[in-house]
Amino acid sequence: MIKRKKGIIFVVSAPSGAGKTTFCRRVLSELEGIVFSVSYTTRPPRENEVHGRDYFFVSREEFLRMVEEGKFVEYAEVYGNLYGTSKEFIEGYVEQGVDVLLDIDVQGAEKILSYYSDAVGIFIFPPSLEVLRQRLLKRGTDAPEVIEKRLKVAEKEIEKADMYQYWVLNDEFEEAYTVFKSIFLAERSRSERLFLEGRGLSHR
Amino acid sequence: MIKRKKGIIFVVSAPSGAGKTTFCRRVLSELEGIVFSVSYTTRPPRENEVHGRDYFFVSREEFLRMVEEGKFVEYAEVYGNLYGTSKEFIEGYVEQGVDVLLDIDVQGAEKILSYYSDAVGIFIFPPSLEVLRQRLLKRGTDAPEVIEKRLKVAEKEIEKADMYQYWVLNDEFEEAYTVFKSIFLAERSRSERLFLEGRGLSHR
Numbered sequence: 001m002i003k004r005k006k007g008i009i010f011v012v013s014a015p016s017g018a019g020k021t022t023f024c025r026r027v028l029s030e031l032e033g034i035v036f037s038v039s040y041t042t043r044p045p046r047e048n049e050v051h052g053r054d055y056f057f058v059s060r061e062e063f064l065r066m067v068e069e070g071k072f073v074e075y076a077e078v079y080g081n082l083y084g085t086s087k088e089f090i091e092g093y094v095e096q097g098v099d100v101l102l103d104i105d106v107q108g109a110e111k112i113l114s115y116y117s118d119a120v121g122i123f124i125f126p127p128s129l130e131v132l133r134q135r136l137l138k139r140g141t142d143a144p145e146v147i148e149k150r151l152k153v154a155e156k157e158i159e160k161a162d163m164y165q166y167w168v169l170n171d172e173f174e175e176a177y178t179v180f181k182s183i184f185l186a187e188r189s190r191s192e193r194l195f196l197e198g199r200g201l202s203h204r
Numbered sequence: 205m206i207k208r209k210k211g212i213i214f215v216v217s218a219p220s221g222a223g224k225t226t227f228c229r230r231v232l233s234e235l236e237g238i239v240f241s242v243s244y245t246t247r248p249p250r251e252n253e254v255h256g257r258d259y260f261f262v263s264r265e266e267f268l269r270m271v272e273e274g275k276f277v278e279y280a281e282v283y284g285n286l287y288g289t290s291k292e293f294i295e296g297y298v299e300q301g302v303d304v305l306l307d308i309d310v311q312g313a314e315k316i317l318s319y320y321s322d323a324v325g326i327f328i329f330p331p332s333l334e335v336l337r338q339r340l341l342k343r344g345t346d347a348p349e350v351i352e353k354r355l356k357v358a359e360k361e362i363e364k365a366d367m368y369q370y371w372v373l374n375d376e377f378e379e380a381y382t383v384f385k386s387i388f389l390a391e392r393s394r395s396e397r398l399f400l401e402g403r404g405l406s407h408r
């Protein structure tokens with residue numbers, strides 16, 4: 001009897017290494033009615049990355065044509081590669097009542113959150129920059145100088161945290177994840193996103 | 205490093221029999237940093253009700269003196285008894301950073317939500333009026349004519365559901381309770397209710 005008006009856009013950002021990817025994957029696997037927003041990129045696929053699942057891998061030429069056609073709600077060049085978020089992808093799901101989860105950096109989030117005023121921004125904090133450094137070292141995918149660069153970026157990202165409606169501190173993983181997931185459940189229960197079918201309750 | 209500014213006022217209403225009391229008791233037992241707002245009433249205590257835990261039981265004379273002194277954020281006469289919500293009780297906890305849960309009818313909620321603009325309203329829906337009737341019959345505490353009266357009241361209450369920020373449909377109990385609890389966790393994570401201690405993240 002209570003129905004959803006349309007899907008919700010969840011925008012998740014975090015400094016690299018704060019646990020964002022793990023959180024996003026898990027919430028996608030545990031909730032129904034939500035999809036991961038697949039971005040377009042000119043970056044070559046990494047090992048294990050699948051076209052259409054992780055990214056739509058396109059040429060720089062094709063990407064720029066899409067820019068011209070106004071296909072992206074936001075796009076940006078990061079470390080020399082272009083990344084773009086497709087309006088059609090997001091709006092197609094939202095109109096069908098399916099939530100869309102965007103895993104996106106702070107600059108991208110800023111554009112998404114201002115373009116879609118009813119989108120929900122979630123920022124995940126690492127416990128501290130020192131813990132973040134340790135996590136990045138342990139992950140072993142980045143060279144030390146890249147890690148130091150990421151930490152500088154993290155500091156700048158944290159300065160932008162105010163534009164997100166929710167803050168989750170990833171100190172203790174399970175506890176933080178519970179809070180993260182709660183945000184999705186709570187937002188789905190906001191009355192402004194719902195309506196009562198018929199007038200009042202049915203008698204059956 | 206992320207700190208709460210102050211406690212949150214949660215205002216929970218539902219038609220009688222929708223499961224409100226069970227939800228409230230459970231969330232109070234499972235969460236830390238939250239207390240139940242104990243109202244003042246001139247109604248005589250029921251069996252098992254404890255002064256200071258369920259209500260502050262006071263004489264009509266004392267109650268009216270408190271009204272004169274502006275002690276109540278709201279008060280009302282329901283079925284011939286006076287009920288009032290103490291400002292001092294709520295604000296004392298909120299200032300200490302403790303959340304306060306109010307289990308209150310729709311008229312009372314309306315006053316609380318307009319007086320405390322950052323309070324969070326949650327309305328619990330029964331699956332249908334027919335299910336509600338069955339639950340009230342099964343509970344066995346009300347005479348049939350009282351139940352019919354409660355159902356009429358329920359219909360009127362549901363018409364006011366728009367003023368609550370959250371709607372929880374109590375169809376399947378565990379699922380509905382999970383959503384209910386999520387609202388508390390999510391609201392505690394709203395950035396507007398938090399601040400970063402120091403500037404940015406500490407390096408330790």
